[in-house]
Amino acid sequence: MAEPLAPDGPDLVAVFNAHRGGFERTLGLVFTQITPDELACEVAIAPHLLQPYGLVHGGVYSAIVETLASAGAALYAMGQGRTSVGLENTTSFVRGARGGKLIAKATPVHRGRSSQVWEVAIHDDNGKLVATGRVRTVSLERGASIAGETVAVKT
Amino acid sequence: MAEPLAPDGPDLVAVFNAHRGGFERTLGLVFTQITPDELACEVAIAPHLLQPYGLVHGGVYSAIVETLASAGAALYAMGQGRTSVGLENTTSFVRGARGGKLIAKATPVHRGRSSQVWEVAIHDDNGKLVATGRVRTVSLERGASIAGETVAVKT
Amino acid sequence: MAEPLAPDGPDLVAVFNAHRGGFERTLGLVFTQITPDELACEVAIAPHLLQPYGLVHGGVYSAIVETLASAGAALYAMGQGRTSVGLENTTSFVRGARGGKLIAKATPVHRGRSSQVWEVAIHDDNGKLVATGRVRTVSLERGASIAGETVAVKT
Amino acid sequence: MAEPLAPDGPDLVAVFNAHRGGFERTLGLVFTQITPDELACEVAIAPHLLQPYGLVHGGVYSAIVETLASAGAALYAMGQGRTSVGLENTTSFVRGARGGKLIAKATPVHRGRSSQVWEVAIHDDNGKLVATGRVRTVSLERGASIAGETVAVKT
Numbered sequence A, B, C, D: 001m002a003e004p005l006a007p008d009g010p011d012l013v014a015v016f017n018a019h020r021g022g023f024e025r026t027l028g029l030v031f032t033q034i035t036p037d038e039l040a041c042e043v044a045i046a047p048h049l050l051q052p053y054g055l056v057h058g059g060v061y062s063a064i065v066e067t068l069a070s071a072g073a074a075l076y077a078m079g080q081g082r083t084s085v086g087l088e089n090t091t092s093f094v095r096g097a098r099g100g101k102l103i104a105k106a107t108p109v110h111r112g113r114s115s116q117v118w119e120v121a122i123h124d125d126n127g128k129l130v131a132t133g134r135v136r137t138v139s140l141e142r143g144a145s146i147a148g149e150t151v152a153v154k155t
Helices: A012-018 A022-027 A058-078 A142-147 A149-153 B012-018 B022-027 B058-078 B142-147 B149-153 C012-018 C022-027 C058-078 C142-147 C149-153 D012-018 D022-027 D058-078 D142-147 D149-153
Strands: A029-035 A038-044 A082-093 A101-111 A115-123 A129-141 B029-035 B038-044 B082-093 B101-111 B115-123 B129-141 C029-035 C038-044 C082-093 C101-111 C115-124 C129-141 D029-035 D038-044 D082-093 D101-111 D115-124 D129-141
Touching: A012 A029, A022 A029, A022 A058, A022 B058, A029 A058, A038 A058, A058 A082, A058 A101, A058 A115, A058 A129, A058 B022, A058 B058, A058 B082, A082 B058, A082 C129, A082 D082, A082 D129, A101 C129, A129 C082, A129 C101, A129 D082, B012 B029, B022 B029, B022 B058, B029 B058, B038 B058, B058 B082, B058 B101, B058 B115, B058 B129, B082 C082, B082 C129, B082 D129, B101 D129, B129 C082, B129 D082, B129 D101, C012 C029, C022 C029, C022 C058, C022 D058, C029 C058, C038 C058, C058 C082, C058 C101, C058 C115, C058 C129, C058 D022, C058 D058, C058 D082, C082 D058, D012 D029, D022 D029, D022 D058, D029 D058, D038 D058, D058 D082, D058 D101, D058 D115, D058 D129
Parallel strands: none
Antiparallel strands: A029 A038, A038 A101, A082 A129, A082 B082, A101 A115, A115 A129, B029 B038, B038 B101, B082 B129, B101 B115, B115 B129, C029 C038, C038 C101, C082 C129, C082 D082, C101 C115, C115 C129, D029 D038, D038 D101, D082 D129, D101 D115, D115 D129
């Protein structure tokens, strides 16, 4: 992602979907809403996302939480000329899911200069909550991350 | 997984690898050690596990934590004729990784009758800690899970 | 607390305040609202709640989160003839506070038969978020806790 | 605490005990070991630390985790001329305690320039694990915290 995303670009959903990494694509995660105050995505449940008992793997929920919260935090940090790095992911599992679609929504709990907290709720397509999580990020100077990749990735 | 795994079988590593679900296979996760007190696995870093900046996606670490802790908790619960269900996954990200192999190890923090806590540390192949996490599980009567799938999956 | 609280009693706030334990009293925590779907309390900031730098100690926030979430979970579990036990407390610190009053509110994220998730937000008296947290509980048969205290307290 | 603690002072235990804040004193927390790689403390269980059922309040465990981890992180940050601020506290409750003494030990999971992760285990005086937790901190420039108190306390 050589070019920074434009936080107020004309079609942020398209931009974020175009810039998905390999893992977001592996999950089949599709962003459906990107605004500073709310982001949303969907994941179609498929066999490659299941654990041995035929339920969606808990790690899939954590990964959705991570993706959506990180996108929200990155969007805010960008507006400050900073880079956001995830520190902690806490995901609570509420209900199993076997099929259909997962629908996730992220909202900010706290957006500070040095750190952010985002919350993500994941529902099944019957509107039932299946998992919920939080991500804590730290924001670093963009210069710091340009100076050397390790600055951004080694906390 | 119709047949319960035998906790003292002759080659648990082979059994656990044979019973991996779709998502564990998607991750390329391979169990390398399965004992009651320590479980280990490896994941080769590949493009389909990366986020947009070329680093391993945080959700991959959470998913490895979830897989290994759940396997350990399931193994213990089986020995009690019970089924283990994951409740909470808390993963801390320490250092980014771009290539090579991830090596994870799970150890029990607490193995109670109704609940367990497992800890997982993930290192890169230079021996550096990249992430660490905890999973809290609840153990249910096996009968409960036979009676209806929702019992096991809806906490 | 020999007698179970009546979830639909005439003045739950008075009942919960009367049944506070030693630590809730040490905190100076006063319940101000008790309903199935929302509980609230207040804590006046005083010197005995501060860390060495003169800010409210992080443990005070975790303790408020724990108290309010546990009260909400207990209220719901009672209605099912069950006992609720806290398993995990995750608290995020957002902003320091030195004086005035802390105002906390708890809402349920998930109320299941065997497990609950409650969320607590703590604001200062300027309406700024200072901390937020989650508690995961497990609900046990009341008989289980009567049979022996260890059942209720050893998970 | 006008004067920074000297990380290699002759009797760090005495220094840390002398600098306890009001809340550490309220808990009756006494530091018993302070080294860069391991810190320990004790808390005598007393009525003012209990919840309504006569068990140690969960918030007491979170507070012990917070205190000991923060002390360890502060000690390391000092050595870098930085200030450490707690971001997240995750505490797992394992077993109830009603009397005797709590003995806690903190060890570093990760000590980076911008962030640290510390782990704390709390045992009762029979050597049984009663709770365990983690704290994530961010380290800020000391100048930042001198420039204005809000820098250090508002993340």
